[in-house]
Amino acid sequence: MIDIKTWAAELAQKLQNAFGARLLFVGYQGSYGRGEATPESDIDIVTVLDKAGLDDLDAYRALVRSQPEGEKACGFLCGAKELMAWPRYDLYSLVLDTKPVLGDLRTLTPPLTEDDAREALRIGAANLYHGAVHTFLYSEAPEEALPELRKAAFFCLRLYVLLRDGVCHNTRRELEETLGLEGLPTRKAYERLIRWCGEILAPATDAASNPPARPAGT
Numbered sequence: 001m002i003d004i005k006t007w008a009a010e011l012a013q014k015l016q017n018a019f020g021a022r023l024l025f026v027g028y029q030g031s032y033g034r035g036e037a038t039p040e041s042d043i044d045i046v047t048v049l050d051k052a053g054l055d056d057l058d059a060y061r062a063l064v065r066s067q068p069e070g071e072k073a074c075g076f077l078c079g080a081k082e083l084m085a086w087p088r089y090d091l092y093s094l095v096l097d098t099k100p101v102l103g104d105l106r107t108l109t110p111p112l113t114e115d116d117a118r119e120a121l122r123i124g125a126a127n128l129y130h131g132a133v134h135t136f137l138y139s140e141a142p143e144e145a146l147p148e149l150r151k152a153a154f155f156c157l158r159l160y161v162l163l164r165d166g167v168c169h170n171t172r173r174e175l176e177e178t179l180g181l182e183g184l185p186t187r188k189a190y191e192r193l194i195r196w197c198g199e200i201l202a203p204a205t206d207a208a209s210n211p212p213a214r215p216a217g218t
Contacts, residue, residue, distance in 0.1 A: 001037065001038070001039045001041075002043070002068060002069055004032040004033075004037070004043070005101075007043070007067060007069075008026065008027070008028045008101045009101055010067065011045065011101075012026040012101045014063045014067075015047065015060070018059055018063060019049060019056075019059075021050075022050045022051075023048075023049060023102070023103075024048045024049060024050060024080055024108060025046070025047065025100070025102060025103035025105055026047050026103065027045070027098040027101050028043070028044060028045055028075075028098070028099050028101065029046055029075070029094075029099065030075075030097070033097060033098065034170055034172065035171060036172060036173075043069065043072045043073045043074070043075075044074055044075040044076075045064070045073055045074070045075040045076075045077075046075055046076045046094070046105070047060065047075070047077045048078060048080060048083055048105070049077070049078075049080070050080050051079040051080070051081070052077060052079040052082075057077070060077060080108060083108055083109060084108065084109065084110060088110065088112060088113075088119070089116055089119040089120035089123050090120070091109050091110075091112060091116070092112050092116045092117050092159075093124075093155060093159075094109075095109060095112065096158070096162075096170075117159055117163055118163065121163065121200060122200065122201060124152075124155055124156040124159065125156050125197040125200040126197070126201060128152050128153060128156055128197050129194060129197035129198060129201065132149055132190055132193050132194050132197070135149070136190045136194075142186060143186040146181070146186065146189055146190075149181075149193060150172075150181050150182070151172070153179060153181070153193065154175060156200070157175045157178050157179060158170070158175060160178075161178065179192065179193070179196060180192070181193060
């Protein structure tokens with residue numbers, strides 16, 4: 001398995017040699033950013049250029065592929081103008097997720113607010129709710145989808161705890177007890193997950209401002 005700090009620093013140097021002052025930011029995220037990577041993990045890289053044309057993408061791809069295990073690289077690349085105009089709810093998670101190697105992502109994005117975090121939580125909960133309901137309805141083996149749903153729930157849980165406590169947790173281990181899906185029977189796990197997402201979304205509970213850690217009665 002790669003040493004992500006060394007790997008990302010080597011890539012940043014190659015990119016700086018190729019793009020010069022046009023390179024504004026390089027960082028990494030995903031399982032490597034959380035310290036939870038395995039030998040099979042993707043290498044999630046975030047890169048910002050002044051602008052990103054197809055010739056730039058060709059050059060970038062070649063440099064990434066020249067890295068050890070470069071075939072595992074994926075992630076996010078954009079131009080500075082596009083990043084500044086990006087939907088703020090998505091930027092909130094991008095900034096939280098990304099470990100900087102070169103540059104400061106916060107200087108390249110508009111100021112992000114608590115309202116942006118609430119919107120990110122609501123959109124994440126809506127997507128998770130849909131995914132859980134759809135899987136429970138139509139999958140022949142809904143139990144097999146639970147690990148991926150728990151993985152997706154991490155991002156909602158992180159925002160929930162950040163809004164509740166003002167503390168940002170960046171590993172799944174730190175939040176694994178918050179929703180308590182691990183070890184539950186399949187039906188009970190889906191019930192808890194769907195109800196929790198529903199309570200975040202339901203205006204009557206004001207859950208977007210003060211989302212519950214667990215659905216009542218579970």
